[in-house]
Amino acid sequence: MMTAGVACLSVNDALAKTLTAHYAPLQILFLRNLIAFPVALLIALGMGGRAALRSHRPGAHVLRAVLWIGATLMFFTSLMHLGLAEATALIFVAPLFITALSAVFLREHVGWRRWAAVIAGFVGVLVVVRPGSATFQPASLLPVATALTYAALMLGARWVDPRESVWTLLLYLTGTSGLLSAVIVPFVWVPVRPGDLWLFAAIALFGTAGMTMMTQAFRLAPAVVVAPFDYTALLWATVLGWLIWHEIPDRLTFVGAAIIVASGVFTVWREHRVKA
Template sequence: MCLGVAMLSVNDAIAKLLTSDYNPLQILFLRNVIALPFAMGIAAAIGGRAALGSRRPLAHVARGALWVGATMLFFTSLSRLGLAEATALIFAAPFFITLISALVLGEIVGWRRWLAVLAGFSGVLVIVRPGGEAFQPVLLLPVAAAFTYALLMLSARWLDPRDSVWTLLVWLTGTGALLGAILVPLVWVPVRAADLPAFAGIAFFGVAGMTMITQAFRLAPAVVVAPLDYTGLLWATLFGWAIWRESPDELTWLGAAIIIASGVATILREQRSAA
């Protein structure tokens, strides 16, 4: 899990580097096109040829659209925000999942989970600081990405229960490539030969990271591995400082700490409820 999160952090750092010269849509499209053969190879090797197909393809296409939207919002935010700052705000996704589950899907949510949600949102507000002098509208982009990502997670209920996690990986990558192919001509610029290793790297680290995280959830209880997702903030801070000399301010650190603490509390609470 830790290695997978680190690889996804490398993926984000490369994406931030590329946003100075390429539209996020083009970055996402090329990542998916390069990654698709690898994703299909991994799925076929582990899950067999059956892992490449699905009985509910339209559900996968809809989820792919949500994934493209979430990634586009996040990559766009990376072009304007510090890596650690954007990463901290994307961790608001679990609280959106709880909110949507209760208000839209009618699930019963206890008062402890509501407190965790309120705490998580307070952490987001500490970072975003709406109405303050430090407020930037671009700070809302990773929050919107977190909301879209929450919809993506909840949309897993639309899928055929017989579909494996490898099927999900292939269809997300393939749908991203397909949707990107439709829209990318609007923003396409020639790719410099010097940038090809970066595009290959973002494809490799993205697929490898997701594969390792998926395996972690297969091999260990969610309560053990899920909190380790927050190690991504450490990597984001390290890469942000080493490459761009970014240093989050005190309020960003405080907001991130509140978000992480409430997220871990939610995970532990749900594990106890399921026991």
């Protein structure tokens, strides 16, 4: 379930990269949410019933939607300048940011082993980004900022009333981010070409399916079992980048990605051991 969900989100990212050639990231986000909302509504009703439509703390959903919009816009913008595999590799620092933010803002205990993994992960980021070198691109910082915002979004789930199901979170995240993006999308709107309509429909379909399957995966198995499969996204991103744009990441990108993945897997495993 997790692997299938990750594959769907990788296709979603590839479609977004294709669409950024003609549309602003905000317009892509708005149309994706507009098309995906009815699907999310049906999923929420089917899995959670009418109770899934009720929020006990709507302000939390608004704040999470703002973070979601920021993360998506930064990542879609990065795809305009970076290879799909490179951007995906940098996104993998999100679990490390979650660990660091949990320690700083939530006062959770993080041992020296997990701090070492966080530091190692950021060393991997430096290997991929290579600041100061001739190959450095400022756009490489966008996926890292995306990962930080995404980490805040994940921790923001704690602000949501515990009586609300994951289906309520999915529904309100899609709907609220769609409403908020609708306010400013007129400033960047360009007419949608008829031949691109299927791409927008596909990005909504794959994005919603990916999020739903990944959510369900965490319901079916412990996080320590499920979470490492998130890193299969690098395989999908590499294959899709090669097939569509003939992108081949260089050796240092793979080395840095391997360090980030190893750090993330260790962090998940160590957190499970500590809680056990």
